[in-house]
Amino acid sequence: MIKKCLVAAGVAAVSCLMGAAAMAAERFVAQQDPRASDDNPGTEAAPFKTIVGGLKGLKSGDTVYVKKGVYREVVILDPNGRDKCPPVPSGKSYQQTTSLAAFPGDEVIVKGSDVITGWKQHNDRIWYTENAPKPTDLPIIFCDDKRLNMIGDWSGKMSEMIKGRSGSVEVWKGRKGQKLEELEANSYFYDKDSNRLYVWLADGDDPNK
Numbered sequence: 001m002i003k004k005c006l007v008a009a010g011v012a013a014v015s016c017l018m019g020a021a022a023m024a025a026e027r028f029v030a031q032q033d034p035r036a037s038d039d040n041p042g043t044e045a046a047p048f049k050t051i052v053g054g055l056k057g058l059k060s061g062d063t064v065y066v067k068k069g070v071y072r073e074v075v076i077l078d079p080n081g082r083d084k085c086p087p088v089p090s091g092k093s094y095q096q097t098t099s100l101a102a103f104p105g106d107e108v109i110v111k112g113s114d115v116i117t118g119w120k121q122h123n124d125r126i127w128y129t130e131n132a133p134k135p136t137d138l139p140i141i142f143c144d145d146k147r148l149n150m151i152g153d154w155s156g157k158m159s160e161m162i163k164g165r166s167g168s169v170e171v172w173k174g175r176k177g178q179k180l181e182e183l184e185a186n187s188y189f190y191d192k193d194s195n196r197l198y199v200w201l202a203d204g205d206d207p208n209k
Contacts, residue, residue: 006040025063028064029051055086057161058098060089060090063098063101065101065102070109070111121147127208128197148188148199151183185200
């Protein structure tokens with residue numbers, strides 16, 4: 001069975017988008033199309049590459065059709081735009097809506113995570129990689145859709161984020177361990193000095209498999 005270790009990049013926020021426009025347009029996103037580029041006009045013959053690219057310049061009443069594929073990006077639908085996502089216009093009625101939808105008949109999956117590769121063996125059960133992407137939100141690691149437990153504090157990043165959101169790290173009751181030697185089955189540890197992410201999977205297996 002192929003194992004996939006992922007680092008969560010953020011949370012996709014979903015909102016109800018409504019709009020009214022005299023000249024509604026259709027846009028297309030198709031990452032698997034070799035012609036796709038976020039510099040394209042977004043027609044079906046020249047589609048956008050990413051969903052975020054397809055949302056740029058969106059007007060009330062427009063429809064963005066996303067074709068099949070797994071899109072690893074953070075998509076936030078906000079009338080003011082935030083976190084590198086463009087503004088998405090809100091509207092006036094349920095009759096003329098601004099829509100973001102899967103192309104009819106296609107399966108579209110949006111994942112706010114990145115696949116981690118390049119694992120090397122540290123010892124019998126612990127593996128490490130220097131290819132871990134920097135998370136834009138809470139540094140959470142999954143393997144085969146199961147969450148791993150964090151050892152330590154991702155070199156202070158977790159505490160920083162929790163304090164920024166709640167005002168105090170005291171609300172973080174689940175903190176466990178501080179160093180690599182405390183790694184255990186189904187857990188991970190990040191060492192800032194070496195820029196290495198260490199994992200010990202629940203079954204002790206190789207994350208490259």
